[in-house]
Amino acid sequence: MLSKPYNVVLLPSNDLVDKALNLSQKLKTFDVHFTLDNETIFPHVSVYMTQINEKGLEKTKSILSGIAQRTKVIDLKADKYNYENTCIDVEYTKNERIIELQIKVVEGLNPIRDGMRKKDEVRLLNATGEARNNLIKYGWINVGDLYAPHLTFTRFTDDHPEVLETLPPKEDFSGSYVSIGLFEMGDNGTCVKKIGAWELQGS
Secondary structure (H helix, E strand, O other): OOEEEEEEEEEEOHHHHHHHHHHHHHHOOOOEOOOOOOOOOOOOEEEEEEEEEHHHHHHHHHHHHHHHHOOEOEEEOEEEEEEEOOEEEEEEOOOHHHHHHHHHHHHHHHHHOOOOOHHHHHHHOOOOHHHHHHHHHHOOOOOHHHOOOEEEEEEEOOOOHHHHHHOOOHHHHOEEEEEEEEEEEOHHHOEEEEEEEEEOEOO
């Protein structure tokens, strides 16, 4: 049965989308692997990356729809910019709502995941401690204490740490995340094909 890597994500409000697209477009002046456009490469905050087969996909959509109906809009506060492995992103402070959301998503989808993504199979070979435990138990490292919500703007083909000096105030990216999305994944952690999106409830 066909199996693919998927990303369950939080999708930003329209104003945050516009800000993310503008910054990603500006960073395009450097050589980059991708640029956000909200059509083929979508701005997002990952909640759970997992492997799902065709049978599990319909159940996944049903589970996410139900979670969205019971979850309020999530406001996130930008904590800092982060530059690592030629990726530039803004990291968010974890709050109770996003922690609870990840718990609900992982509890709902982990039982129906189809193994783990190939990249995570490779990571498992050298993983230790909590990272290894998460890979074995959930198929993804960034669960629980290791979860670090962030919005990635681009990934450079070469090293450009000087970009950090040119970014707008991090506070520009504080704001509301208004729906849960399910996407097929591309290279560099990108969301490339929207399978579905479910609006969160008013705050």
